[in-house]
Amino acid sequence: MKTLLVRAATAFLALLYYICRLAPTRQRVVCISRQSNEDPVDFTLIARELAHRSPPLATVILANKIEGALSYVPVIARQVFYIATSRAVILDSYCIAVSLLGDRITVPVFQIWHALGNMKKFGYTALGTPEGHSESIAKAMHMHEGYDCVVVSSNNFRKDFAAGFNVPEDIVEESPLPRTDLLISPNYRERQRHLFFAAYPRAAGKKVVVYCPTFRKSAPTNEAEAMRALVDSFDPEHYLLVYMPHPVSRQTIDDPRVLTVPKGDIDPLFSADYIISDYSTVIYEAGLLGTSVFLYAYDWDSYREKRSFNIDLEHDVPTLFTSDAKEIALAISENRFDRKEFEAFVCRNISLPVGKSCTQQLCDLIVARIESA
Structure with a gap:
């Protein structure tokens, strides 16, 4: 039954796409995300850069979370129209319309993903695992098909991303996400800190500890206990514990x-004195900010059975990796963090361009593919 529904949906999208192709192609790109209902910062930076190119390229950003099957139908229809009438398509997550249309799309499709760096197996390398999709669903939905270029922050991740998206390695390009420019900008960081402390005056005079865990399909059995332990480990007179949920x-x-x-207009990472994560690529962002980072792996025994990793998380990341919240609080109070070693780890995994910004480098790649299409 599901296969028949997908085939019917594919036929409908193909017909809609061909009808929309009758409309004139605009001098623009379309950026599509289902990570949130707000414009992703990477897309905003791309839009600003392309607007200043000669000739300028306009950018339409379509950001819509999947709230329900029926309510998402008009969202997909709108996506198809812009895919059919734009010069390029840029994604930061899986897009149903792109995958079902696949090779029918006549303009270049870029998958820039939403994570800076990589640790966990995902996509096709996570099929059949509790944290991944089933092989039958991936096949039926043509998961991650239709890409002409996949972007990674370092060639270290080339094989991992090629395998995860099930694409040939020769379409994987090294180009860190545009938001990298903000992470390494002292001026932007200062503006973000000002916004944070103005919005949350209770942070004044305290050390800010930001907890930003990875996404889990289902809550661990010890989640509530682990959160209580984490909160209880920090004296609220001296520390403000900020929870930044996964989108x-x-x-x-x-x-x-x-x-x-x-995470939104105010990004708490920029105001953090310390960052606590677990198995999230946010650790690369923390490293670019030069912030001390610690890994709270309270459900490691069960999580590593559900999700495989591309690195040895316990040993390859040069920081404290523990299931004991008090141990993290003690390490913070004693300032136990090897900043130099962690910076070297980040530099190996985020390849910053020379002579241009990350946004400029990615837009150079986008424009070159458009011109050669």
């Missing part, structure tokens, strides 16, 4: 000592 996570930490700040 698609439903986890909450209901404790008055914790300030929840979703």
